[in-house]
Amino acid sequence: MPELPEVEVVRRGLESHVVGREVLDVEVSGARTARRQPGGPEEIVARLRGRAVSGARRRGKYLWLTLDGDETPGADCLFVHLGMSGQMLVTDHDAPPVPHLHARAVLDDGNDLRFVDQRTFGGWTVVPLAEAADGTGVLLPAPAVHVAADPFEPGFDAAAVARTIRRRDTELKRLLLDQRVVSGIGNIYADEALWRSGVHGRRRAGALTLAAVRGVLGHAREVMDDALRAGGTSFDALYVNVNGASGYFDRSLDAYGRAGLPCARCGTPVVREDFMNRGSHYCPVCQAPPRRRQPGRPARRQ
Ligand SMILES: [Zn+2]
Structure with a gap:
């Protein structure tokens, strides 16, 4: 896709x-x-x-x-x-x-x-x-008409989107992929943005700080901007082309598709897990998976 x-x-x-x-x-x-x-x-x-x-x-x-x-x-x-x-x-x-x-x-x-x-x-x-x-x-x-603004639009209000995300009591990655919340972030760049941010995608959005959520949105824009600059120069002038393989963008990926390969930050092998009928890729050290909540204790904010 x-x-x-x-x-x-x-x-x-x-x-x-x-x-x-x-x-x-x-x-x-x-x-x-x-x-x-x-x-x-x-x-x-x-x-x-x-x-x-x-x-x-x-x-x-x-x-x-x-x-x-x-x-x-x-x-x-x-x-x-x-x-x-x-x-x-x-x-x-x-x-x-x-x-x-x-x-x-x-x-x-x-x-x-x-x-x-x-x-x-x-x-x-x-x-x-x-x-x-x-x-x-x-x-x-x-x-x-239901599609929300993407992070490249002049009218994209990162603070408002981060507030919307934090109000939802569900996993952060699920919201990043929800085109009615923020558009344009697919599975590949969600994983990349979460890796750059050091946040696990299954963390509850409401348990993250506003700054952490804004950080993830900023990294999503940054990682797509990097991909655009790497791939945007390679199309032939008279061959306006898109295909699902996204091959020429792969060299800049740090998490997606790198299961078993060392994390570029800490060397720990990247892990793949099933998520929403697709795969999520993350570093288990840089992006600690969410801990189970202790009964009677509120979720800790980070
Ligand atoms: Zn790592």
Whole structure:
């Protein structure tokens, strides 16, 4: 599943190569690609053909293209669901079709914007923009209005998010992954942020100090920023690409996927445990697992 830094790389590629172009024609061949559109492939074609792509926007891991310069509530946008393996490719219109090509927009500069998706969890939808549920006035694709701000947004209020997290009596990592609390932090970067912070993800959020929670949010932003700078330079100009492997970001990881390897800080082998149907990776020394509460004693704050 692509994480925020990879989606941002795609967004930047679309901004460079697709924004400003007009959509001359649209073909949607995969029924699954259009399954979120009530009117099916025909509706996507009808609502995209002849429109100008005016912006490439992202919140968290959500990506969309704005149309005709209209960013007001109710205006159409192309909401791109990358799913597990979706790719947005900019290629010459006459380039041969590639396997798993499910949709393409023919642009007015001789290129195609192609949607390629091997595992078909992704898709395109043309939906109206609507105001975010968080009251910030930010416009999002209507199906994504519940998605909270991500740590890179100018309007991201780290103190308010940390307070929200502390009010919830559940494990910290569960809240970091909750896109309605803070968006864009996936499993990989949650583990990395927790490792950098020296906090175990199963700690109860309400038992942590506000400073500790803010520290984790700050590290989440930092670790994704590092990944973006490491990976953001490696995409080919005409190959706006995202895939689920995230291979070129792996070299900067200290916890995720490093079970059994020494912790870069203290040398203790990193541990993997099951968490929310996925894996959590942590250093058992730098990130002490939560102790069981003693009966009758309040949880200690750290
Ligand atoms: Zn360690």
